[in-house]
Each structure stands twice: as structure tokens, then as C-alpha cells.
Amino acid sequence: MTITPVADPISGLVVTDDANPVKGPLANGAATNDVTPTFTGSAAANSTIAIYDNGVLLTSVKADGNGQWNFTPSLALKEGTHSVTFIVDNGSGPSAPSQPFVLTVDTTVPEPVTNLVIVDDRAPNIGQLTNGSMTNDSTPIISGNAEPGTTRNAV
Secondary structure, eight states, rough: OOOOOOOSOOEEEEEEEOHHHHEEEETTTTTTSSOOOOOEOOOOOOOOEEETTTEEEEEEEEOOOTTTEEEESSSSOOEEEEEEEEEEESSSSSSOOOOOOOEEEOOOOOOOOOEEEEEOSTTSSSOOTTTTOOSSOOOOOOEEEEEOOOOOOOO
């Protein structure tokens, strides 16, 4: 017996965050502060795409004659994890659900870094830097305390 996997009914899916401070395409499994990300993709031409969030129908959209479609939620997605799936109906009946696109909506602003210490470990001036200090060290040691599970970038 040969089992042929069912093709995903959606292709070229792109989920875009257009909320500051970080904008652009989201990877599957990513976190975002955008409560209304835009979903775009391709399906069969002139088909109807039913969009589900955690198994609950959000809406249906119509693909154009080239199969292109897009959707931006009119109501904000709630904080938490969302598993978004798509079912396409090309007039011959609905497809199986697509593979899920998972995203986590997190609009909580992280607490600021505390106990920030920057150390110059390159001669001739080795030691802790103070606000406004100059350094010749292109890779100073930076440490501090941040909210668990967050990533901080030094700019």
C-alpha cells in the first residue's frame, strides 16, 4: 500500500507584522506584538479560503483569478498562542486543513534591563564604563538583569 500525503491547500503563505518596533515577515512559531497581522498566500484560482484560529472560524476570503488572497483581522487577536489553519473550497468541496501557522501575540512591554554593567577589558583603560564614557574596546562585556525569556539587543 502506498500512502500519498495530501498537498497543503495553501502555498506561498506569508504572515506580516506591520506594528512597530519590528516589522516584516513572521516565521512559523514566532512571537509578535501585532494584533492584526496580514496573511497572504495562494490557493486555487477563484476558490474560497476559510481561515481558522485554534479551530474557530475567523472568516472566509475569496482568491482572485490568479489564486492570490490576503486577510487582515478586523478584530484584534488576543494575547497568547494562535494556531491558524486554512481550508480551501475550489467548488469541488473543501480541502483538508492546511498545516498550522503558529504565532504568539505578546503585546506586554518587557521590563527594562536593570543592573546594567559595561566593562572595557582592552588596554590601556580596563574597567567598568560609566554613562558617556569612551572606549577603544569593540567587544566590551555587557551584563545586567532582564525579564526571563526575553532577548535584549545592544545597539
